[in-house]
C-alpha cells in the first residue's frame with residue numbers, strides 16, 4: 249500500500265472510531281458524532297443566532313452570500329474532515345463557537361479543537377496535541393486572532409486553514425474571497441436573540457440561495473455552489489430518516505442537481521419540480537428530525 253492509501257485507510261478507521269465513541273453509527277445525524285453526549289438533545293435541535301451585518305453593497309451581498317454557503321459545506325474541507333461531513337460551521341456554528349464539540353483526537357475539553365492535529369492534515373500536523381477553545385467569530389474585536397481590517401489577512405489565514413489544516417483542494421479565488429467577506433460580516437453588533445430552533449425552512453432557503461447564486465456564477469464557483477446545495481440536501485435527508493417517500497424525493501432532487509453540475513442539463517426540470525418537492529418536505533417536517541420531540545425520542549431508543 250502506498251503512503252497516500254495507507255493514510256486514507258488510517259483516517260477512515262479513525263472516523264469510524266470517532267463515530268463509535270460519540271454515538272453508534274446507526275444514529276442518522278452526523279452532528280451526533282462530534283457532540284458531547286449530554287448536550288445532544290439541545291445541540292441537535294437548537295443553534296446559536298447568527299450575527300450577520302447587512303451587506304454594504306450589492307457586490308458585498310453577493311460575496312457574503314457565496315461565503316455563507318461555502319462556510320457550511322463539507323466539500324470545502326478535505327481529508328478526514330470532509331469524509332466525516334464537517335464544515336467550518338461544524339466548529340463555528342452559525343459563525344459562532346461550539347461549546348459541545350468533542351471529536352476524539354481533535355478535542356480536549358468540550359468546545360476545543362486542535363486545528364494543527366495531524367488527524368486532519370498531512371501538511372501541518374505538528375505531532376503536538378494542543379487543542380484550543382473554538383472562538384466565536386462574531387466575538388469582540390479585541391479578542392480576534394486575525395484582523396478583519398488588514399487587507400488579505402483573513403484570506404491568507406482561511407486559505408491556510410482549508411488547504412493545509414484540513415487538506416482541502418485549492419478553493420476557487422472567488423470562493424476564498426467570499427469566505428473572507430462572510431467572516432468579516434460577522435459582527436458582535438449584529439447579534440440578536442439567543443439560540444433558535446433548527447428549522448427545515450432555513451436549510452431549504454440555503455439550497456435556494458446556492459442555486460440562485462450558481463445560476464449567476466461562472467465555472468468553478470458555480471460548481472462549488474451546486475455541490476454545496478447537494479450536500480445540504482444530504483443533511484436534510486439525514487433528518488428525514490425513516491420517512492422513505494420524502495427521501496426518494498430528495499434523492500431525485502440530488503440527482504437532478506448532479507446532472508446540472510456536470511452540464512448535462514439546465515435548470516428547466518429543476519424549476520418545474522422543486523417547488524412541489526419543497527412544499528411536500530415542509531408538510532412532512534413534523535415527521536422528521538427537525539422536530540425536537542422526534543430527536544428526543546430517537547436519542548432515547550438508540
Ligand code: HEC
Nearest residue numbers: 335336339361363380381382383385392393394406409410
Ligand atoms: C475542527 C474545528 C474547526 C473547524 C472545522 C474550523 N475552525 Fe476555525 N478555529 C477553530 C479553533 C480551535 C480556532 C482557534 C485557533 C487558535 O486559537 O489557535 C479557530 C480559529 C479561527 C479563526 C481565527 C479567530 C478570529 O476570530 O480571528 C477564524 C477566522 C476561523 N477559525 C475561521 C474558520 C473557517 C473559515 C473555517 C472553514 C474553512 C474554520 N474556521 C474551520 C476550530 C475550527
